[in-house]
Amino acid sequence: MGEKAVRCRFPKTSLKAVNLVSVEKAAGILKDAIDDDVEYLLVQFRSKPYHRFEDFDNVWNELHFSLVHFVCVKRSFRATFMDAFYSSVLDFLRSPSPIFKSGTIFALYFLYISQPAIWGKNRIRVSTETWNLLFNFYVESIKNDTNIEAALIFDKLRKLGAFVFVENEKINRYLLQESMEFARAIKMLDELHEVRVQRIKNEAIDLCINSGLSSIERTAEDYQRAKKETFCTPQATIATQRHLKETLNVTENRTRLLQNVLLNSTLANDETETMKRIRGLHQQMWNSKRKKLEDEKKEL
Template sequence: MATPIRCRFPKTSLKAANLVAIEKGAGILKNAIDDDVEYLLVQFRSKQNHGFEDFDNVWNELHFSLVHFACVKRSFRAGFMDAFYSSVLGFIRSPSPTFKSGAIFALHFLYISQPAIWGKRRIRVSTVFVRTETWDLLFNFYVESIKNDTNIEAALIFDKLRKLGAFVFVENEKVNRYLVQESVEFARAINMLDELHQVRVQRIKNEAIDLCMNSRLSSIEQTADEYQRLKKETFYTPQATIATQRHLKETLNVTENRSRLLQNVLLNSTLANDETETMKRMRGLHQQMWNSKRRKLEEQSNKE
């Protein structure tokens, strides 16, 4: 996890407008929070498995719960937690089920790990009546996961958060944290930050690595698995044995009547090649790309 960049005297209006206050006269740059959240989710995404336990391991490996102690002033906790929640909710817009699951796990851990002495800050979500409709994205993912029996752990954690009353419905998720004078003084910087936020959301929606493994490839993978299964069943049928027997007689002039040996000939031929091997190689390359991205983020974090 990167060390948050603490600012008391920002040098530019852009940095001043981008501060999340943690105490009077001091703040943390919002992009530092975004970087930490992205690193957490990419670390999770680069794992071989993507269940709740895997996220729990990543969370503990990064000691991510310590982020709460970057802001120990009760009066500044609301804005601080909103900044983290907002950053995580951006990944709900990803087409990747893994990122969506990771985002739900992150919301859960951020919510329950809040120190009891300060109380729980609930997660602000908008509904279908407004443009961002975050709640609908969350709930639709939950319904699809239950219906298709996929990402079940993420669905259960979302349901747990609902029952805990962790969400609060709002018309606008973004809190206006600027005073009137600041809004005028930093108008240009605020507009620029809004544009940069939209760029970030678009990048999440169009993650280049996940575009290499889109839903069509999952469908192809299912077809390859089914084809491989049916092919194996075919190899052990009497018709396959007879066909192999005739093939040996016609090509090698060999007469063989033992079905076990004829089956072995068929199973050792090119017809028995694993039809799923190509997809496995592609999955491996996909995993390598995520590992590479994680390492780059680590290097960037170390430099900072």
């Protein structure tokens, strides 16, 4: 983890200069590097076959993600450093995917509790809008009995006092003179951040799979159940008996054998199998995205 989060002392452009998150008096790391590491963490979690708390715990430890804290060891710079990570994670709360929302809460929890005690805990800055997103996901999870672990972790963060309500989530990193001198670069960064949020909201892989698929899946399951119930009715037995007589000139009166003929025909094919194959392809696409991010890190 953190391969991209390297220190930068002499940014080459004004855009990179304003994109620096200070970690000491004369050095910083690019916010893009933090965004990339956070995305890598959450995509690793998303690409797993299961998305429980223990699965996120495994990913966190596999990537040694808690080592990010030692990129910034100066107490006076810890607040802006942690805020950069928190805000990057919270961007994924805008995703329509409940898996990413769960991952967001898990990531906030691990970032918060893994802070070394010697520096104290920097709390998670949330606006009213962000809090509503978090709390609504919590309520929906409890109400629908889904993503329960994420809901419980959110509740634990609340009890730990991990959140602080603010008007503006991001700490202003610029002095007045810098804000004036680099106004264009700062505006460009804001626009690039909005592009990132929109990409998270409209993740191409999930758009391919989520458009009506759940509804189709439920229909397929209902149809499969209806078929199984129909195969055991007297009408189905009579229809099979007539079919055998007309096509093979075979007379069969034993109900058990007639039902077996029907159950072994193409009519008995599992209607949910297609959905399972689509889900499998969806998982493969996430694995490919994870592999692509891994390859990009190796190239650095």
